[in-house]
Amino acid sequence: MELDFVKLHGAGNDFVFIDDFSGTLELTKEQIAWLCDRHFGIGADGVILVRRPNDPACAAYMHYINSDGTLAEMCGNGVRCFAKYLVDYAFVDPGDGALAAETLAGARPLTFSVDEDGKLVSATVDMGTPRLAPDEVPTTLAANAVSPYGEAFVLDASVDSPWGPFSFTCVSMGNPHAVCFLDDMRALPDELFADPLAKSLDTLDLDRVGAFFENHPVFPEKANIEFAVVQSGGIAMRVYERGCGETLACGTGACATGVAACLSGRSGCSNEVHLPGGVLTVSWGDDGHVSMRGPAAESFSGHVRLPL
Numbered sequence: 001m002e003l004d005f006v007k008l009h010g011a012g013n014d015f016v017f018i019d020d021f022s023g024t025l026e027l028t029k030e031q032i033a034w035l036c037d038r039h040f041g042i043g044a045d046g047v048i049l050v051r052r053p054n055d056p057a058c059a060a061y062m063h064y065i066n067s068d069g070t071l072a073e074m075c076g077n078g079v080r081c082f083a084k085y086l087v088d089y090a091f092v093d094p095g096d097g098a099l100a101a102e103t104l105a106g107a108r109p110l111t112f113s114v115d116e117d118g119k120l121v122s123a124t125v126d127m128g129t130p131r132l133a134p135d136e137v138p139t140t141l142a143a144n145a146v147s148p149y150g151e152a153f154v155l156d157a158s159v160d161s162p163w164g165p166f167s168f169t170c171v172s173m174g175n176p177h178a179v180c181f182l183d184d185m186r187a188l189p190d191e192l193f194a195d196p197l198a199k200s201l202d203t204l205d206l207d208r209v210g211a212f213f214e215n216h217p218v219f220p221e222k223a224n225i226e227f228a229v230v231q232s233g234g235i236a237m238r239v240y241e242r243g244c245g246e247t248l249a250c251g252t253g254a255c256a257t258g259v260a261a262c263l264s265g266r267s268g269c270s271n272e273v274h275l276p277g278g279v280l281t282v283s284w285g286d287d288g289h290v291s292m293r294g295p296a297a298e299s300f301s302g303h304v305r306l307p308l
């Protein structure tokens, strides 16, 4: 099988885009894994197929697949890159300044800005309303708090691990997220840090602790695991993504973390989220919707012959 592709990223969270408007492309898990392989393939956190929308109000349907071949309901950085693909490759007029993307989690309206060549540079996405009820995340952890909207939710609930207990606040942005605020890293065991004398979010061994909780039974559909520190200048965050491992950024994860920080009283409801790949601005508005703003960039395009 031979394919044309375009490689794009949002704050370093990167994707292989393939035009599948005919809706005929079926890729196996092995082919997805090969496309995402950073040594033998193109290299990406996921694959996004651009398909004809079911909702006529939407410009196109974004079919997002994690690098392990599993489907995900929503992808925030992916939506901004999706908008860039649609604008830059003439599916949408750059002058429109707005479009709606259809996803498995529903339509996601967005506005975008373009450069002097009419190429999209950033987008602000309406990420919808966070779902907090345990059965909507989903998690088997019991609700222990009530949100300002009267929703029972899981706040800083302790889950044990080989390295002691970690506390999670659970939020769905269409996909499941568990946010752990590292309020006191000194309490964590030295073995979890590359430099025990300088315990920090940056030196936390995410491949061990993230993988453990991604697959924990309290998350029946697995979960994206965020570790965050609320600081005066915003929220620092790293993410171990369901079906991908650590990524440089996660849009839905940044939204979930902003919502969790607000719900827990650690911050207000508008935050700059600082990730290894860049900064995303998230706001949980009075209308209950979360707005996410951030960049989108094209790395390269090409043609590939899949070996499988």
Ligand SMILES: N[C@H](CCC[C@H](N)C(=O)O)C(=O)O
Pocket (backbone or CB within 6 Å): 013, 066, 071, 072, 073, 074, 075, 076, 077, 078, 175, 176, 224, 241, 242, 243, 244, 247, 249, 250, 251, 252, 253
């Ligand atoms: N990186 C994506 C999230 C992908 C979520 C996926 N890993 C899942 O299984 O939910 C984002 O920017 O929102």
